[in-house]
Amino acid sequence: MVSSPxxxxxxxxxxxxxxxxxxxxxxxxxxxxxxHGEERGLIxxxxxxxxxxxxxxxxxxxxxxxxxxxxxxxxxxxxxxxxLVLAIARPxxxxxxxxxxxxxxxxxxxxxxxxxxxxxxxxxxxxxxxGRWEGVLDAVTARAVSALRTLIPWTAPLVxxxxxxxxxxGQSAPNEIDAAAKAIRKYKLSxxxxxxxxxxxxxxxxxxxxxxxxx
Numbered sequence: 001m002v003s004s005p006x007x008x009x010x011x012x013x014x015x016x017x018x019x020x021x022x023x024x025x026x027x028x029x030x031x032x033x034x035x036h037g038e039e040r041g042l043i044x045x046x047x048x049x050x051x052x053x054x055x056x057x058x059x060x061x062x063x064x065x066x067x068x069x070x071x072x073x074x075x076x077x078x079x080x081x082x083x084l085v086l087a088i089a090r091p092x093x094x095x096x097x098x099x100x101x102x103x104x105x106x107x108x109x110x111x112x113x114x115x116x117x118x119x120x121x122x123x124x125x126x127x128x129x130x131g132r133w134e135g136v137l138d139a140v141t142a143r144a145v146s147a148l149r150t151l152i153p154w155t156a157p158l159v160x161x162x163x164x165x166x167x168x169x170g171q172s173a174p175n176e177i178d179a180a181a182k183a184i185r186k187y188k189l190s191x192x193x194x195x196x197x198x199x200x201x202x203x204x205x206x207x208x209x210x211x212x213x214x215x
Contacts, residue, residue: 007048008034014202015052018060018089025088025115030056032111033079040107042079055081058168058206059143061198063089065166065208070138071096075127075155076145078104082168084111086141087120094119096133100126127154135160135215143168148176148209149183156187161215165189166208173207188214 011027019026034051037043047055059082066072066086070093074083077097087095097120099105105124112120123130140155140163148167155165169176173194177184184192189211198205 009049009052012052012057012202014057015060018057018063018201022088022091025117026056026060026085029080029084029088029111029115032114036107037079040103042104042107053203056085057198057202058082058204059085060089061202061206062086062141062166062168062208065197065210066090066093066141067138067164068092070094071136073098073130073133073137073140073155073158075140075142075151075158077108077122078144080108080111082141082143084108084115084117084120087112087117088115091117091119094121096121096123096137098123098125098127098130098133100124100129127158130158133158137163139164139166141166141168147179148173149180152180152183152187152189156189156213159213161213163213165211165213167210169194169207169209171207173209177209184211190214 016023034048038045063086072093073096075098077083077099083097097108105122108122134157137158140158192211195208196205197208
């Protein structure tokens with residue numbers, strides 16, 4: 001049995017249920033992030049003791065929201081949260097991890113290779129410069145990237161007509177929606193709402209802002 005990195009919290013019981021037969025991939029990724037994440041500038045020094053609960057499960061619980069067989073972008077993928085976690089949990093979906101920083105895309109490509117993920121493309125670019133994905137993705141997600149009023153102009157143009165934004169947010173999500181009213185109108189978003197995902201499944205449910213995109 002592989003020993004866990006120092007300080008990594010014990011795997012929560014909910015993890016196996018969320019990842020099913022792909023739990024070993026989730027374990028491998030989580031261990032790699034715990035071992036190398038801080039030294040490579042991917043996570044802060046306080047995150048390892050809560051890596052499973054605050055980051056891995058927080059991302060994984062949103063997996064059922066994404067369209068079956070679709071193509072989904074993760075803007076500002078960083079360490080792979082939520083993109084790599086979701087690629088493990090949803091192998092039926094094609095994931096495009098969009099990240100501008102070279103050291104982070106290097107990490108993402110290393111993990112894709114190490115985990116044998118054939119449903120992931122890593123794109124080194126800012127979202128507003130990722131032209132080849134403009135208007136072609138079925139959905140776009142992001143986590144801990146920016147306030148909604150800034151995030152919408154980065155993400156909405158990448159989504160096809162009738163596609164969806166599925167953005168992981170914090171407690172301020174309702175206020176962010178109010179502050180983003182101008183961007184919501186400009187980018188023709190509809191049915192903009194906050195959903196709590198994972199209630200009754202994980203101890204800290206995930207807030208998600210969802211919105212339909214119309215061309």
